[in-house]
Amino acid sequence: MSERSSEPGVAYPVPPTAAAVSVLRPLREQLDEHRRAERSLRAAFSQFDAVYNEARRQEEPPFTLLLGGTAITNTLEAAVDDCREELLTAQPGGGRPVEHLVDALDRDMRLLSRGTRQRTIYQHTVRAHPPTLAYIEQVVAAGAEVCTLAEVFERVIICDREVAFIPVSDDRGAAALEVRHPAVVRFLTQTFERDWARAIAVDEQSAAHKPSAVISDTQRTILQAIVSGETDESIARRLGMSRRSVAVHVRKVSEQLGSRSRGQLGYLIATSGVLDGHVE
Incomplete structure (x- = not known):
């Protein structure tokens, strides 16, 4: 770097650090301004955080x-x-x-x-x-x-x-x-x-007996579960009934369809069309 003298066409060398101070001073001033703006914004947002956190504390958790x-x-x-x-x-x-x-x-x-x-x-x-x-x-x-x-x-x-x-x-x-x-x-x-x-x-009239729609719905669900390969135990647990009651339904359908095994029963239920109607 050089510094121009008072004489036209004549320049004198100066230390680079001196030149750097002159060039960098405006940048430092800008950085200082940005830092002051950053501190001011952080202070403002910290106040917003306090309001937000207080509001959340008053809310019930989801x-x-x-x-x-x-x-x-x-x-x-x-x-x-x-x-x-x-x-x-x-x-x-x-x-x-x-x-x-x-x-x-x-x-x-x-x-x-x-x-x-x-x-x-x-x-x-x-x-x-x-x-x-x-x-x-x-x-x-x-x-x-x-x-x-x-x-x-x-x-x-x-x-x-x-x-x-x-x-x-x-x-x-x-x-x-x-x-x-x-x-x-x-x-x-x-x-x-x-x-x-x-x-x-x-209702008060139907509470003491099971309408046919209830029986049919229960039977249909049991038959669909058999086709899906569920055991009597899993069916009973899912339907809220005893395993013995499920076994009674299964035995009745097996007799009607002439099934000799659980696998055959599932096949016969799926292919006989029994799920299209209902089981008595």
């Missing part, structure tokens, strides 16, 4: 894992007690234990007495379970709506379409998931509504 029977029962009871518009319940597994029915009856009567709509889906097998039938008769008389299906996908309880409870494992008493995410609750509600639309109503 998913809460409930561990143990006490936590599940207490949380569920509080949600049901707060339910004002509608309670939707799907209860797979056949007849319910008497002690559970006693607790449920007291809770449901309180719910119905304040005008909350209650709809429940059970499996067809509850129609052969006297304690559950007695409970159904009482809640239906009080205004509840109850339907049955051959197969219910999974247990779910939905309160006012705002919060839902689902099990997280086969051991339903060990853990449950409280769901408040609107999209997930909406999905669970739509699944319930699809099941409800194809279920068979239980």
Whole structure:
């Protein structure tokens, strides 16, 4: 680098560091300005973070894992007690234990007495379970709506379409998931509504007997399961009935179709057209 002298056409060399200071000074000033702007923006956004985090702390979490029977029962009871518009319940597994029915009856009567709509889906097998039938008769008389299906996908309880409870494992008493995410609750509600639309109503007149549609629906589900290769045990578990009851249905169909083995029975069911009608 050189520095021009006062004499025309004459220049004198200067140290490069001196020239660098002159060239770099404007860049440093710009960097300092950007750093000041960065610090100012960070300070502003940190204030926004504080407001955002405080708002999130006040929100209820979209998913809460409930561990143990006490936590599940207490949380569920509080949600049901707060339910004002509608309670939707799907209860797979056949007849319910008497002690559970006693607790449920007291809770449901309180719910119905304040005008909350209650709809429940059970499996067809509850129609052969006297304690559950007695409970159904009482809640239906009080205004509840109850339907049955051959197969219910999974247990779910939905309160006012705002919060839902689902099990997280086969051991339903060990853990449950409280769901408040609107999209997930909406999905669970739509699944319930699809099941409800194809279920068979239980009213005060039909509670004491099984309509033919229920018998046919149960038989059809068992036959389809046989064609799929399921065992009596897995069918019984899925339909909420005893293994012995499933075996009775299987034996009856085997006799009608002249089957000599389980494999042959599945083939005959699939090819005979029996699923197009119903089995008596």
